[in-house]
Amino acid sequence: MNNTDNEIIAAVSKLLSVAPVKIAVIPHSNPDGDAIGSSYGLAVILKNAGHEVRIVSPNDYPTFLDWLSGEVEIVNFQKKTITAKKYLQSCDLMFCVDFNDIRRTGDMAATIDSFKGPKIMIDHHPYPTSFCDYCISEPEYSSSAELVFDVVIACGWGEFINRQAAEALYTGIMTDTGSFSYNTSRANLYKVLSELMKFHIDTESVHDLVYHNFSADRLRLMGYCLHEKMIILPECRTGFISLTRDELKKYNFVPGDTEGFVNIPLSIHNIVFSALFIEKEGFVKASFRSKGSFPANSFSSDHFSGGGHLNAAGGEIQL
Numbered sequence: 243m244n245n246t247d248n249e250i251i252a253a254v255s256k257l258l259s260v261a262p263v264k265i266a267v268i269p270h271s272n273p274d275g276d277a278i279g280s281s282y283g284l285a286v287i288l289k290n291a292g293h294e295v296r297i298v299s300p301n302d303y304p305t306f307l308d309w310l311s312g313e314v315e316i317v318n319f320q321k322k323t324i325t326a327k328k329y330l331q332s333c334d335l336m337f338c339v340d341f342n343d344i345r346r347t348g349d350m351a352a353t354i355d356s357f358k359g360p361k362i363m364i365d366h367h368p369y370p371t372s373f374c375d376y377c378i379s380e381p382e383y384s385s386s387a388e389l390v391f392d393v394v395i396a397c398g399w400g401e402f403i404n405r406q407a408a409e410a411l412y413t414g415i416m417t418d419t420g421s422f423s424y425n426t427s428r429a430n431l432y433k434v435l436s437e438l439m440k441f442h443i444d445t446e447s448v449h450d451l452v453y454h455n456f457s458a459d460r461l462r463l464m465g466y467c468l469h470e471k472m473i474i475l476p477e478c479r480t481g482f483i484s485l486t487r488d489e490l491k492k493y494n495f496v497p498g499d500t501e502g503f504v505n506i507p508l509s510i511h512n513i514v515f516s517a518l519f520i521e522k523e524g525f526v527k528a529s530f531r532s533k534g535s536f537p538a539n540s541f542s543s544d545h546f547s548g549g550g551h552l553n554a555a556g557g558e559i560q561l
């Protein structure tokens with residue numbers, strides 16, 4: 243952790259040295275495998291350390307992550323706003339995981355902003371904003387899950403890692419690296435993976451649960467996208483796909499169904515930039531992926547009020 247002072251780690255570990263502390267772990271809205279994996283892994287470890295913990299997700303999370311449950315409750319802020327607000331108001335502290343800008347939490351931002359207790363950020367995106375009291379921001383990490391593991395060890399909570407927590411962190415790393423195909427060139431990643439493997443993770447079953455757990459409708463939606471909706475702009479070395487709410491409805495869309503679609507045009511020869519546009523209620527969610535030095539994040543911040551990493555970014559546009 244190059245950017246994190248020892249004082250921050252010492253302060254965070256001190257905040258949690260008096261058990262039990264009442265904690266909320268917050269992922270970003272439209273959480274992906276890393277947001278849920280890193281939040282769930284951290285939450286299980288904190289629970290094992292004797293604290294009271296819930297995850298409060300700004301909105302629904304993908305069904306392919308449903309199996310990450312049972313150890314810690316995940317409250318959906320959008321669906322159970324009153325319960326979520328009540329819990330947040332009664333908490334002693336908050337972990338903000340896998341995001342570095344409060345706007346990434348959508349309608350939950352005001353509640354997070356007004357929270358009186360300490361807020362701790364654990365994140366791997368570039369350009370952190372300063373909405374947390376303690377900022378653990380390490381953009382060279384593959385995933386927040388890899389970083390959560392190092393934070394847990396540095397804080398002295400290693401004895402509280404169990405198989406469920408290790409599997410959740412492994413899921414975060416696996417999904418944010420496209421099954422170990424990008425952001426995989428740092429030695430630390432393999433060190434963390436080998437430590438996680440000591441908890442007897444069933445890696446084949448995790449892969450199956452995440453990638454082979456979709457409906458037939460989802461595959462048909464993918465086929466429709468590729469056949470009817472994929473536009474290739476060879477002169478711009480770009481491919482993009484757009485989907486309306488009606489199209490999603492026709493294929494019985496559930497959250498998570500379009501996960502991975504944005505990567506598909508990048509498998510075409512000479513395409514280095516791809517985009518996916520999904521119509522939501524009142525806005526369009528945009529996802530961007532690039533290869534090499536083309537900056538998906540500045541494209542997104544310039545045109546879609548978004549941001550992210552060099553090669554993976556997102557944003558939105560109001561309708």
Ligand code: 5GP
Binds near residue numbers: 555
């Ligand atoms: P995805 O395309 O999977 O939704 O997001 C890819 C990455 O883009 C995320 O890990 C995050 O870094 C970034 N990202 C996605 N949506 C937004 C957004 O609305 N605002 C910002 N600042 N970043 C986003």
Ligand code: MN
Binds near residue numbers: 340386418
């Ligand atoms: Mn991430």
